[in-house]
Amino acid sequence: MLPRCKFYHDCKSNAVTVVPYSKMPVCKHHFLTYIQDRVQKTIKDHALIDFENPQEKILVGLSGGKDSQTLLTILDQVFQKKVQMEALYVEVGITPKNYSRDSGIVARSLCEKLNIPFHTLTIKDDMGLDIDDIHQIGERSRKRGRRSKKGRFRGECSYCGLVKRYYINKFAYENGFTKVATGHNLTDEATQLVSNFFSVDMEMMSRAGPTTITDVKGLVPRIKPLYYIYEQELIMYSYYAKVEHLGTQCAYAVDSPMMNVKGSLIEIEKFRRGNMMNMVKKFQQKLKHILFETIPEVKKVEAECTECGMTTYLKICSFCKTKHRLQDQFSKIQPRN
CATH class of the missing domain: 3.40.50.620 (HUPs)
Structure with a gap:
């Protein structure tokens, strides 16, 4: 049986889970608000x-x-x-x-x-x-x-x-x-x-x-x-x-x-x-x-991909290179008419 919520004086509830890394027992309400508060803190701090x-x-x-x-x-x-x-x-x-x-x-x-x-x-x-x-x-x-x-x-x-x-x-x-x-x-x-x-x-x-x-x-x-x-x-x-x-x-x-x-x-x-x-x-x-x-420094230089126009430090971006290679490989495994 789980113990009382860490914030029992506020909610008067037993814990439904424990925070994994701190092992703090919390009720459903305080667990949800705890996660939300940490997300808000990350957004604010950074x-x-x-x-x-x-x-x-x-x-x-x-x-x-x-x-x-x-x-x-x-x-x-x-x-x-x-x-x-x-x-x-x-x-x-x-x-x-x-x-x-x-x-x-x-x-x-x-x-x-x-x-x-x-x-x-x-x-x-x-x-x-x-x-x-x-x-x-x-x-x-x-x-x-x-x-x-x-x-x-x-x-x-x-x-x-x-x-x-x-x-x-x-x-x-x-x-x-x-x-x-x-x-x-x-x-x-x-x-x-x-x-x-x-x-x-x-x-x-x-x-x-x-x-x-x-x-x-x-x-x-x-x-x-x-x-x-x-x-x-x-x-x-x-x-x-x-x-x-x-x-x-x-x-x-x-x-x-x-x-x-x-x-x-x-x-x-x-x-x-x-x-x-x-x-x-x-x-x-x-x-x-x-x-x-x-x-x-060469990888910090801004340029436009000659294929798609998106930003890259290469003449052709890695996505377009990969796409062309995959298209070529896929064409080779297709049944011939």
């Missing part, structure tokens, strides 16, 4: 949203999963229309278990419930292929034993992430949004940080943080209000707040290396409580600014 700017316009990237659905719910509940906010769902075309179809349905449903403008963008309309098609390329590549960063195939999750980032930024830029908000949580960020460390990818590590505020034309600043909220806390929040979301896991994410790294960090958290929180905070305070100085 100046993620300018509420004094009437032109501030936030685009929330929705996936239909618990993280982005919870983010939209918290932003709506806490700020009560104090800032312009709309949502975008990127249809990436994952048909196993009707994953993409059902994700889009619950994303739209939440926006209708909260009366928030909802947009959908289908990648196949522009790319000519989707994640199902990319999976076919991967299956062929795996049969041939090819899986490297430069060699043909990096994994469905990697391509899916690249595609979503590109199209969300493109949509935000073309439609006058000042910020893009995503549902990345503390567990996600700790996982990415460790993975980049294993790869000694200092450029990617230097980008880590609750915001990527930039004045670069064509790159809309991204914000992560859930940056200091554990994934387990979001699972509990979505349960107690009854946040509508899709509980199904993507079939292509099962063998993702990132999932294995995340699992290891969660296990470490059991005997080293607060490990992820401490690692991410200390990195922001002590290492990020040092790593940023290691980025070659």
Whole structure:
């Protein structure tokens, strides 16, 4: 039996759960407000949203999963229309278990419930292929034993992430949004940080943080209000707040290396409580600014991609290069007439 809520003198209630890293017992009401307060603090401390700017316009990237659905719910509940906010769902075309179809349905449903403008963008309309098609390329590549960063195939999750980032930024830029908000949580960020460390990818590590505020034309600043909220806390929040979301896991994410790294960090958290929180905070305070100085100046130069016109330091941006390579590989595995 759980003890009384930490704030029993206010609510006169028993606890329904404990905060994972602090083991603080809280009732349903105080747990929900506790998470909301921490999100507000992150937004305030890192100046993620300018509420004094009437032109501030936030685009929330929705996936239909618990993280982005919870983010939209918290932003709506806490700020009560104090800032312009709309949502975008990127249809990436994952048909196993009707994953993409059902994700889009619950994303739209939440926006209708909260009366928030909802947009959908289908990648196949522009790319000519989707994640199902990319999976076919991967299956062929795996049969041939090819899986490297430069060699043909990096994994469905990697391509899916690249595609979503590109199209969300493109949509935000073309439609006058000042910020893009995503549902990345503390567990996600700790996982990415460790993975980049294993790869000694200092450029990617230097980008880590609750915001990527930039004045670069064509790159809309991204914000992560859930940056200091554990994934387990979001699972509990979505349960107690009854946040509508899709509980199904993507079939292509099962063998993702990132999932294995995340699992290891969660296990470490059991005997080293607060490990992820401490690692991410200390990195922001002590290492990020040092790593940023290691980025070659050539990668700080602004230019326009000759293919799509979006900002890049290359002649052709990494998205367009990847798209052309995938299109070429997919054409080779299509049956001939």
